[in-house]
Structure formats: C-alpha cells, structure tokens
Amino acid sequence: MRAVVQRVTHAAVTSDGVEVGKIGRGACVLVGVAQGDTEADAVALAAKVVGLRIFEDDAGKMNRDLRESDGALLAVSQFTLLGDVRKGRRPSFGDAMEPGRANDLFERFVGECRGLGVVVETGRFRTDMKVLLENDGPVTLLVDTRKAF
Numbered sequence: 001m002r003a004v005v006q007r008v009t010h011a012a013v014t015s016d017g018v019e020v021g022k023i024g025r026g027a028c029v030l031v032g033v034a035q036g037d038t039e040a041d042a043v044a045l046a047a048k049v050v051g052l053r054i055f056e057d058d059a060g061k062m063n064r065d066l067r068e069s070d071g072a073l074l075a076v077s078q079f080t081l082l083g084d085v086r087k088g089r090r091p092s093f094g095d096a097m098e099p100g101r102a103n104d105l106f107e108r109f110v111g112e113c114r115g116l117g118v119v120v121e122t123g124r125f126r127t128d129m130k131v132l133l134e135n136d137g138p139v140t141l142l143v144d145t146r147k148a149f
Helices: 039-051 099-115
Strands: 002-015 018-023 026-032 062-064 072-077 120-122 129-144
Touching (some): 002 039, 002 072, 018 072, 018 120, 026 039, 072 099, 072 129
Parallel strands (some): 072 120
16 A cells, blocks of 8 residues: 655545545545555554654654644545556556455555544545645655555
C-alpha cells in the first residue's frame, strides 16, 4: 500500500457536491492499494501513519504523533497513487488492485487507525471527490509498505 501523508490545519472531502468528511488539525492521508497487497499491509500502514511523529512538541520539534497531539485523520482512497508514468504520457494503472478488494483493504486501514485511538473521517470509495486542505508546514511524507520500515 502506498500513502501520501500531509500534516494539516484542517481538511475536508466532498463527493457529488456533499461534504462527506472533515477534520481540524491532523493528517490528510491519500491511500493507494496495489496488486498483491494484503491485510498485513493495511495493518502495518495504519501503525506507521498513526505513529509518525510529525507534530510539534512544546520545544517546537516534530516529536508527537496523531494521538499525542489530539489530531484526527482524513483518509481518502486514491488509486492514482499507483499510476506508472515511465512510458508515454498517459499513466498506466495496472499496478492498482481491483476495486472490490482495494476497498476491503482501505476499510481495514481505516478500522486499524480507529482501533489505535484516532478519529478518522473518510471520503467515498469510487466516487469523484474534491479534497480541500491546508498543509501545515508544509509537511508531506510518502509511505510505502513495499519499502522496509
């Protein structure tokens, strides 16, 4: 699984013109599910995202995670994170998992994050969504379960 994690002051997602998820301070996480990903990837990604120390402590150092900073998480499924642009100008999405299984693993990721004590809002799977956020810092990280962590 692949994720783009952005520290935000606030974030919201709409689907078909309706706001379906909104958070204040926390992290906006775009999540892509790849062919071959498993439940173990969803569990590992959740633990990594929730545990990232990207929030400032009293000394101004990035030393606190989502729970320690009372942050929330906005999770948005985004298969385009698996786009391959090495050939031509049109991305190939052959590395993305088929939608049914991808949704199951995305929901497992969300459930794991909630189980770790984080408030999680989400978008709507397989819909055209608009994500509005204010990146704080800016802090943006890439996390991929295929790369050892």
